Amino acid sequence: MISAAAFTAVLAALYAAHSFGDHWVQTHHQARAKAAATRSGRLACLRHVATLTLTKAAALAAVALLTDLSLHPLAVLVGLLVDAATHYWADRRAPLARLADLIGKGDFYRMGAPRPGTDDAPHLGTGAYALDQSWHHLWLFLSALIIAA
Template sequence: MTGPAIFAAVFAALYAAHSFGDHWIQTHHQACAKAAATRSGRLACLRHVTTLTLTKAVAVGAVVLVTDLPLSPPALLLGLAVDAGSHYWADRRAPLARLADLIGKRDFYRMGAPRPGTDDAPHLGTGAYALDQSWHHLWLFIAALIIAS
């Protein structure tokens, strides 16, 4: 199997598992608590990232079993660790919001967000969500490159 094929298979598995793990596996408590600037918030985020990373490992493992994909276990572990670290960083929310401010994306980050003191944005179509997911997709790409190396 060629390097590009390995990369494509790994990326597809990571991408599918990311979407499933970030939306179906993550608990409501984790989603609500993971950004809190408390020990409880950090633990909620850590639990989310742990279950998400396990979901990704299972997906890649399924591809390996079905296709005989030749992967290096150290490269797999490194790729998953890099992805997990980047996911934790972004899901604490404040770091990603600060990055958006720093690069001139403040208004986009806040687009569609509830007005202060209200919960009047009954949708997922916010700038914060779009930047969060695109951040994760970039790191899935990087993780797939590492794993395929």
């Protein structure tokens, strides 16, 4: 049985670290290059996921140390690996776009996309961003269940 308090603490740590790591720790280069269908794009995405995972590990360590929460190292490792793998998959962008098309969410995915021929968007509220973040949140939830178990 999973402790509700442990699950809540783990999920809060992962969620906060995700938001910080995805927006503050990720470099501008990583954000722009990580979806490129090249070796450089794959490496940019790997570097982003590595620093994001380290950010999440640090948040979990802080919660464990400051709250006396006991986390099993193998559960933490498996949970963070699940989160990292699913984050990488989504952040390569093409797989998530294909999934959105497959399930009938393609138009929503493209909502607010940059204008043709540009790399700008009139705002940050794109469908791609919303689906990307909601994908990550689902896997944060599942990873928290693994870690807290």
